[in-house]
Amino acid sequence: MATIEDIYQLYLQHPTISTDTRKIAPGSLFFALKGDKFNANTFAEKAIEAGAAYAIIDNPEYAMGEKYILVADGLTALQNLAAHHRRQLDIPVIGLTGTNGKTTTKELINAILSQRFNTLATEGNLNNHIGVPLTLLKINASHEMAVIEMGANHQKEIELLCNIAQPTHGLITNVGKAHLEGFGGVEGVRKGKGEMYDYLGRAENNAVAFINSDDTLLSAMKKERGLTNVIYYGKNDDPNNIISGKLLDSSPLLVLEWTDNLEGGSYTVSTHLTGSYNLDNILVAICIGSTFGLTPEEISDGIAGYEPTNNRSQIQRTVTNTLICDFYNANPSSMFVAIDNMDKMQGSHKVMILGDMFEMGPESATEHLLVLQKAMAADVQERIFIGKDFAAANSSMDNGPWTMDEKPTFYLTAEDAMAGLKANPISNATVLIKGSRGMALERLVGLF
Template sequence: MITTTEHLYQLFLQHPSISTDTRKITPGSLFFALKGDKFDANTFAQQAIEAGAAYAVIDNPAYQLGEKYLLVDDVLSALQELARHHRRQLNIPVVGLTGTNGKTTTKELINSVLSHHFKTQATQGNLNNHIGVPLTILTIDKTHQAAVIEMGANHQKEIELLCSISQPSHGLITNVGKAHLEGFGGVEGVKKGKGELYDYLKQSTGVAFVNGDNATLMEMKDARHLSNVVLYGTSANGNLVSGKIIDNSPLLTLEWTNNSSAKSHTVKTQLTGAYNLDNILAAICIGVYFKLSDEEINKGIESYQPKNNRSQIVQTASNTLICDYYNANPSSMFVAIENIGKLTASRKVLILGDMFEMGDEAAAEHEAVIKKAMETPVDERIFVGKEFQKAGLTMDHGPWTMDSKIFYPTAEDAIAGLKANPIKNSTVLIKGSRGMALERLVELF
């Protein structure tokens, strides 16, 4: 007999904890036997029960060994539908956000601000996909007063699915740029995919927070005739919140203004990167919208400390490292390179690793990043990865000299090279796609 969503929900209310990994079973939880590329967790259902799970949700009747094994048509669909059903019982603001760059940092900033006034729940880490979003929704309980849900995507219709699960009452697209071009089918495909959040807010008459300085987002907003829009940006004109950077050496200090009260504040952050101004202003704007005091908002911004290797400053005995190697795409590469070019530092070094999921655009995009790096005022440039090496060998070298840049085909080659030629007394940007594992370089500094 197939278990219905309603029956599953009644059991969830009695056992409000979800497990998906038999190595991390929470006693009394519901175990969902999700399938992976190389495993079928139906085969672990008995192990989950023995480890303390109250029930195991399975979709293969061959593994139904008693009343504690709940048979559904498809375990992933059952998990998503359970989250949808739970979300419909919640009467709290849910801020959903997506974008090419800055999603996780912006989510953390919004959560840091809102949590100074509300009991909030937010996406943990980057659990922002078709599994992570429902799992996050199912951690929201009746004590929570607000939630912040990050939604990631690498192809069209994915944000549409995640919106159907999280049902955001408010939404934010950080930006639209060049990432996952292979899955989205080019930049226009990225715009369409990210725009699915605006589509949902249009249909549900939700509130969209939009960066008034971003021409692409403004165009996307206007094309959909969104009715509930709150703007933020660098000018006071039409924006609920405006702000500017007053110091970036390397941590950001900014001045922001609540344009409804005309009060201005100076805030010292623990973030680096001029590109983070938009992310910070988004969090401030949402705080103002939800009627937090300016003091609560300032505390939220000042107390946020970046982690997970996103715009993270690491001070060593002889170098200042900007660790930004959680992910990389052409858009985030450009702004990170621009930022180090503007920093005040005696000596500056770029270490850039290959960008993944570029598809047919890989050669052109790696070439463009090399050109950007060579045009930026830094003292040394190191490129790591076969895509960068290939692009460096084939591109027109332009007016720059070859001895100011070095290519290493792998991270292992870069480690050997840096051991032989150590970098000292420098500010160093380390940025590349997660798969390059550039964190292995850090100990060399």
């Protein structure tokens, strides 16, 4: 069987990785990965025919010549290759995880660092046990920095991704209620996300942790592990913060003032982001930019120039409405901050459209009820809930203590909601649309 060094020599000659025969890059290395419903070994010959230079397979039945490289396990080989490649790189690698805000924070960090450095960042949501290796294997000699997003839905996954990416700097955006089923409850989430701090805190890694001093849970997790190589940021006046900031406006786009507490000086930036909860994400990106020596002008330009395009905190204006498109995903923690944001936002006609949250496990009924109650207490004029879990939560409250003026609307499916919105169109409103990815609430956008 081939060793990782053998495969790495092939990679140096063919530094493009393919895992999908529908998207084979000519001259690439094709890794035959397996899933619950597929075995890409069966497509190895097709990959070679489509132009792949070599196929990395883990089933000897499909070894049909010198272009077929046999390994014990295709996924493990991909991960080990990425880790080996990472060890050859002498550049800063910033790793980040967290319950909410990972992708936005990653993109903000990249937007700032790219003002001066040739930076490679995770594309889209390629943040899992396959996506992280694929991202690392895109780093070439021209790159000066990398920003690697790490997602997880169970314990030990962040540990694995850190061992592959070997970050020199890292952060946890926050720890909240998401993937409760896979993590085994809230404490499991805390332990799983804490694997980032575990890695950064190892003496041999000598890595830096960026920590939000406003977040008491992250501070406790830092203290539990005895982290000492820490850089702080936050909204408060903690003397340890090298960067602090505050919002000047948030209706709906954020305008903030940030302060460099080391050099002195405060700077005002207008952004294309909505949601007051994004201030923390912006501040850590500023903190990282400052740590790597960017000027205040470069930092502010990076923040001001970033425009979200990923249905996370994204503003979309139609002829008659302003939409807050936040339907890439949802969990109780992100629902709460989104509802808080709508509650505080100015506007004479505010509408919340909330879809079911997935992967909640045994906590699902309780968490949907809590979100429902919070939404009903918010200062908005209309509330629409979509999905069987919100409907069940409403039934558990015996239709709730709603007055006729505030009575919410419930739809069992997105299709039902689409029909309802066509019959009762919304206009001249600020509308939040948020739900789990499986709800596919992007289908509602065209109705506004």
